[in-house]
Amino acid sequence: MKKRLDNFLYLLYNIKNDDSVLGDLMSANNAIVPGFDEETDDSLKITLEKVDSDPSILVLRLTGYVDTYNSIFFQKRVAKAVEAGYKNLIFNCAALNYVSSTGIGSFTAFLKLVKEGGSDGDIVLFEIQPKVYEVFQLLGFSQFFNIKDSLENAIRFFSMSGTPGATSSVFPKVFACPVCSKKLKVSKGGKFRCSECKTVLDVDDAGNVTLG
Numbered sequence: 001m002k003k004r005l006d007n008f009l010y011l012l013y014n015i016k017n018d019d020s021v022l023g024d025l026m027s028a029n030n031a032i033v034p035g036f037d038e039e040t041d042d043s044l045k046i047t048l049e050k051v052d053s054d055p056s057i058l059v060l061r062l063t064g065y066v067d068t069y070n071s072i073f074f075q076k077r078v079a080k081a082v083e084a085g086y087k088n089l090i091f092n093c094a095a096l097n098y099v100s101s102t103g104i105g106s107f108t109a110f111l112k113l114v115k116e117g118g119s120d121g122d123i124v125l126f127e128i129q130p131k132v133y134e135v136f137q138l139l140g141f142s143q144f145f146n147i148k149d150s151l152e153n154a155i156r157f158f159s160m161s162g163t164p165g166a167t168s169s170v171f172p173k174v175f176a177c178p179v180c181s182k183k184l185k186v187s188k189g190g191k192f193r194c195s196e197c198k199t200v201l202d203v204d205d206a207g208n209v210t211l212g
Helices: 002-017 017-033 069-085 099-112 130-138 151-161
Strands: 043-050 057-066 086-098 122-126 147-149 174-175 183-185 191-195 202-205 210-212
Touching: 017 043, 043 069, 057 069, 057 099, 057 151, 069 086, 069 099, 086 099, 086 130, 086 151, 099 122, 099 130, 122 151, 147 151
Parallel strands: 057 086, 086 122, 122 147
Antiparallel strands: 043 057, 174 183, 191 202, 202 210
């Protein structure tokens, strides 16, 4: 038993200290998006994964946190992926343990980025930790994003989006908050909170907006 433990610790030590192993991990990202790992940040690790069934989809596994200090790094890396042609982004948030209001602003920027020039791109988040999801809810953004519970359902979202009649022509809906006139956008019906005045609003399946 001790010998097995010693072997394991030896292997673990070599992985942590072997530049070639770390280089292989970085080259995997660069093979998918050239130059993706030309800049790194220890506070947020991003691992890329392609989806064989749909070459337009890119999965980004996030490990760490997103705040004011690393949000620019986060936005630059994701912009690199979009520039490489990936317009449908899936964020694996299982290992994302904190997101500040600035971090949520980054996700909003990504949604705008994948839709530039009339593109029908979109983003999906899945396996969000409860404490991170609470931040989305408190800031009124939980209804702005497509949030799923698994990678399978996240991929299915994009296949359904490409099916005629699978999504309503009402959404995404852009409208002004009836209280403060803040311009808002929702991807589906439901209750959410205005990001400006914090008023709870209710959007039904037909796109009608009422005070919640």
